[in-house]
Amino acid sequence: MKTECLQANRQTLERAAALLRAGEVVAFPTETVYGLGACAEQAPAVARIFAAKNRPADNPLIVHVAHMEQVPALAKKWTGLADKLARAFWPGPLSLIVPAADAIQAIVTAGLDSVAIRMPSHPVALELIRLAGPLAAPSANTSGRPSPVQAAHVMEDMCGKIPLVLDGGTCTVGVESTVVDVRAAVPVILRPGDIIQEQIAAVCGGCEVAKGVFEPVAGKAASPGMLHRHYAPHGQATLVEASAHMVRTICDLYDQAEQAGLRTVILSSRRHAEAYGARQQIVCDAQGDMNHGLFTALREADARGYERILLEGRPRSGRGMAYMNRALRAAGFHTAE
Numbered sequence: 319m320k321t322e323c324l325q326a327n328r329q330t331l332e333r334a335a336a337l338l339r340a341g342e343v344v345a346f347p348t349e350t351v352y353g354l355g356a357c358a359e360q361a362p363a364v365a366r367i368f369a370a371k372n373r374p375a376d377n378p379l380i381v382h383v384a385h386m387e388q389v390p391a392l393a394k395k396w397t398g399l400a401d402k403l404a405r406a407f408w409p410g411p412l413s414l415i416v417p418a419a420d421a422i423q424a425i426v427t428a429g430l431d432s433v434a435i436r437m438p439s440h441p442v443a444l445e446l447i448r449l450a451g452p453l454a455a456p457s458a459n460t461s462g463r464p465s466p467v468q469a470a471h472v473m474e475d476m477c478g479k480i481p482l483v484l485d486g487g488t489c490t491v492g493v494e495s496t497v498v499d500v501r502a503a504v505p506v507i508l509r510p511g512d513i514i515q516e517q518i519a520a521v522c523g524g525c526e527v528a529k530g531v532f533e534p535v536a537g538k539a540a541s542p543g544m545l546h547r548h549y550a551p552h553g554q555a556t557l558v559e560a561s562a563h564m565v566r567t568i569c570d571l572y573d574q575a576e577q578a579g580l581r582t583v584i585l586s587s588r589r590h591a592e593a594y595g596a597r598q599q600i601v602c603d604a605q606g607d608m609n610h611g612l613f614t615a616l617r618e619a620d621a622r623g624y625e626r627i628l629l630e631g632r633p634r635s636g637r638g639m640a641y642m643n644r645a646l647r648a649a650g651f652h653t654a655e
């Protein structure tokens with residue numbers, strides 16, 4: 319299949335919507351990462367998402383809406399917490415897990431009785447959903463690879479597999495949405511993102527974090543996505559925990575790897591860049607914070623053929639929670655201190 323990558327505008331949006339209504343899969347920009355969308359009510363179209371991504375069938379998709387009138391057909395119950403959080407943070411990088419409506423396609427929820435719903439804030443995403451209806455859309459990467467934050471990243475993974483990529487520039491957030499289960503009395507973060515624990519707690523009076531956020535889970539997970547390999551670069555990655563001696567540890571690991579003949583790179587932050595001296599680096603926060611640049615840096619490390627990748631750690635709270643959740647998975651939970 320020929321894959322077109324076109325600047326998002328009125329004409330290409332209408333073309334994308336027509337493809338979606340006809341049961342095709344289209345990649346589009348959101349404020350978090352690029353999504354791979356299909357009409358949520360068309361099971362065969364949603365099946366094409368799983369095929370294009372090589373996504374495990376047990377990993378459910380987030381359904382994207384453009385206005386609140388689209389929610390009742392998807393959610394059996396809109397809980398008080400869902401209402402509070404949607405009012406506070408929608409449109410925005412927050413996915414809410416609520417009981418699923420009976421009519422929802424089982425392939426979307428991977429057979430679960432709950433569904434993840436999000437209203438993105440990106441104007442291209444919103445307009446596409448207005449034209450085509452609610453879209454089931456995971457990140458537009460091959461499963462296991464870093465999520466795409468530029469149309470070129472989507473093309474790396476999806477060229478030949480889908481008919482159209484809408485190019486809306488670089489995603490401003492750079493990590494996927496915060497996923498929060500709002501079915502019980504206290505909200506639980508299943509995947510941290512740009513909306514942080516403290517912001518959710520301020521609205522709801524409290525907020526917990528699921529166990530699998532910072533550690534590998536086996537068997538039954540609060541969120542199936544926790545079970546799968548994620549964001550993995552080709553090189554062997556190690557995450558060095560944040561501490562007073564982090565830079566020294568990274569330099570030592572770097573020098574050992576170089577001596578062993580491995581092409582090595584540090585995914586660094588601006589404030590430490592000078593301390594690494596002449597060692598190879600890709601600065602993650604060159605255009606924003608570490609969350610914003612991590613996925614691009616992982617893809618760049620692969621493109622440049624690095625065999626050993628050293629990641630800086632951050633505190634596991636606040637905005638660092640999303641970064642550490644992704645960086646730990648990118649490193650296959652391989653850490654050093």
Ligand code: AMP
Pocket residue numbers: 377378379380415427430432433434455456457494495497508509540541542543544
């Ligand atoms: P992605 O679409 O690639 O951003 O991944 C969506 C994430 O949301 C995955 O980690 C899923 O496991 C998670 N998710 C989607 N629906 C549910 C649900 N009903 N319950 C728990 N987690 C979900």
Ligand code: MG
Pocket residue numbers: 456457465494
């Ligand atoms: Mg994903």
